[in-house]
Amino acid sequence: MNALNTLERRALQAISNEQGRILIVAADQRNGMRAAMAGPEEDPKDIDVTQLAAAKADLVEYLANNAPAILLDPEVALPAIVDDGVLSRDTALVVGLDASGFETQDGLQYTKFVDGVTPRTVRDLGGDVAKMLWYTRPDRQDEDSRVAQDIRDLVEACEAEGILLIVELLTYELEGETDEHYQAAFGGLVVEGARLAVACGAKLLKLQYPGSAELCAAVTEAAAGVPWAVLSAGVDHATFIQQVRTAIAHGAAGAMAGRSLWKDSLSTSASTRRDLLTNRARPRLRELNDAVNS
Template identity: 30%
Template sequence: MGYPADLLGAGADAAGPPAGVSAPNPPRPVGVGPRAPTARALSVGKLRGLQQCADPKGVFVLLALDHRRNLRRLHPMFASEAELVRFKVEVTRELAPSATGVLLDPEYGAAQAVAAGALPGDRGLVVALEATGYSAEAMSGRPQLLEGWSVEKAKRMGAQMAKLLVRYHPEAPGAGEVEALVAQVAAECVRFDLALMIEPLVASGALFPAEKNRAAVEAARRLSAIPGVDLLKMEFPASPEATDEEAAAVCAELSAASRVPWVLLSAAVDFETYQRQVEIACRAGASGVAVGRAVWQEAAQLSGPARLEFLRTAARERLERLRAVVRALARPFTDFYTAEAPLGWYRAYSTYPNPNEEA
């Protein structure tokens, strides 16, 4: 597998990963090679959804654009709903070709990007279920699903995966309530055969780094054990002060704890920091990225031709660099799952309940 020489920087080898990233063993084809000891059987609909959100190797480069309140805080122009839609459509149009899928919200992004032709047909669509995006206020208290929106509607509109963001600490008094909500949503995704990604933001507060590390690992352990959860979108579990070796150990511990593949979100860190985190996480077992602001944040301060120029140059180059790292180092999601389609499978394949039929 080659890498575009003009995107890898000086001194990079176009036949390998970016400079400073040593190549692992040659990537194996999807579905070939050792699987996790506790590989799960996956339904055909969920498997197809994950395939459509990943590349042929089975790794994820997801462009995250489901931000709402936090995006409004980046610039006053986003007080306008029309500007929110314009931004999401423009970023999707310019960057989706460099991603394997795009994460959008149903309010201002998902249907609009499809209707505008901004989301290519060969890229996966992941749609958020929660009532709002990232903000300290929004993430306090019980997570809420977006009113008027559902797993069924996400499936009907053509999404390959649903995503639920929750603020979660495994030892907090409300942990059981969050787990119950995740189980409820996961059951709906099983019912409609839609892949599900859970994004647990670990409440840090005054936690010491070691405590937050343990909380992130335990969150992965507990939430990945819920039937119907197929993918985790995780924060970098190590503290900023951790050495690369310490960070790698924590990421490896998270990988060992999780029963499902996980991808690394970018939060608000700068791109160079995030690329380093991606390299560490993928070497330690992560299956890719779900990257937002680390790639496109500056575009939110721009408009018109200046925004498009930034997206077509700096932002696209960043995403291509991450894509090269992920393809070189990430673990395929197929290591975690098995799937079978015996003759006559369709007879036992569950169908959606018909509301017009009497019980």
Template identity: 35%
Template sequence: MESLTIGRWRGLQQLSTPEGVFCIVAVDQRGALKRMLEGKGRSSDPAAMTAVKREIVGALNRDATGFLLDPEFGAAPLAASGDLLGRNGLAVSLEATGYEERAGDRLSSVLDGWSEAKIKAMGASAVKLLIYYNPRREAAARHQEELVRQVSARCRALDIALMVEVVTYPSSDDQSREAFQAERRALVVESAARITALGIDLFKAEFPVAPAVTQDEAVWYQACRELTEASRTPWALLSAGVDFDTYARQLKVACRAGASGFVAGRAIWREAAEETDSSRRQAFLNRVMPERLRELVAIARREAAPWTSKLSASRVDEGWYRDYRGLEA
């Protein structure tokens, strides 16, 4: 079992329940949210992006253990407005939205002008890095792994927790959708094994079985057990834009198989961006969306494995503070 320095330990505590279960709402979408708003004829200027995020976080801040927010439209504005409560943990995105495409490969980068040190300085609980990754694409995989190593080293120097989200993509440019979905289980499990070995603290994972491949929950469970066994760190389930009912089923299976909770976005709040009827939208924000979150929280608290089953706090000896490096590293 890996032991965490006190800053990383406290960061994960802030993002989870007292029992060690993550109930985090992801509202760090930038490009995806912009497309959702524009697809419904709504404004997507910076003020509109922030306004939607405020509505979502303001309606969910009593039930979520934490929020994942972006630096451009979310983290600082929502902290300053009071929509993000002091008791809510905060993970902040490090990466630029989207990816650079080179010969079919998808390469991630840090947002220009942003850094792990700034995330630490603003009082966040954790840094979050999203990478597009396929271990079969060897050159791109090496590039992404090196990025994770560099970010991990900087986070450790700052003593701040690091969450890494992996989004897989096809192994070849001409791979069919069906073939990619069939391969997803192997890709997600291998990605967990490789990325969690690079010094991260929390793995934000795709559900390893595409719903189109099978609806057999016994198969889902076995795939999630493989993911748990492959991961050196705790893992939490992302929602990947699936509908809420599907996600709730996935979360129940994932938690029974060893996941430590969820970091979910659009499955909870999609209609906040897409509903154009004002009365229906208000009903969604006030009633449906909070009910969805409460249902997921109940599942996670009942079924999830605590993250402390894979991580412990570093030993604290008398006079520890003399040798603590903190920001002096």
């Protein structure tokens, strides 16, 4: 197990509920949130930064302030949500370091940092925890690969700054790979991705639901004592609740939910958005809290 130091242990407490289960509302999306806001006749690209920032602020005020923690981006949401007093003093702040999109090298995908954002920036923005996304294909990447070195480097940099790092992993279909081959390999890729990240020093993982109770147990074994939380990956709320219950029953430490909570509660109309976040998304958050405590 990659042991937490004292600062990291306190940070883990900050993003956990009273029962010690990790529970984070994810709102660091940019293009994905624009798509959720756009109506059937609207182009998401027409939603400007000001509109997106207003939606993120409402999402924090009317939903995430009822959760232990919120994940936000340093491009649109921060520092305004902190500086304007929108974020509750009782809700921890997780700062996403990854930029939208990815670059490709030798057929593999690599995420990029938001320009100028470092572990020190997380402190400057008032953050308690950092999060970085890596795309992984552990059937083609080992401990000597570029992605493995990138994970090691950031784990070390965050530790030096006194910041707990959430290592988020997403597996993906390779160019030329059939859907059938990828789906058959998917669960094993999630398991082996967790194993690789832990070998590189990861202390907290954010992972896709691997597909079954047996595979959740395999992830827990691969994580070797490192806590992992399941992400919603855009599935509907009812599906995610069942995934969370299964993951928790087989060793997961919590959940990090974004679109499953709020994707049908955002609107370019502020009054409609606030009503839906209060009366649709917030009850879902309560149900998710019950699921992680199950």
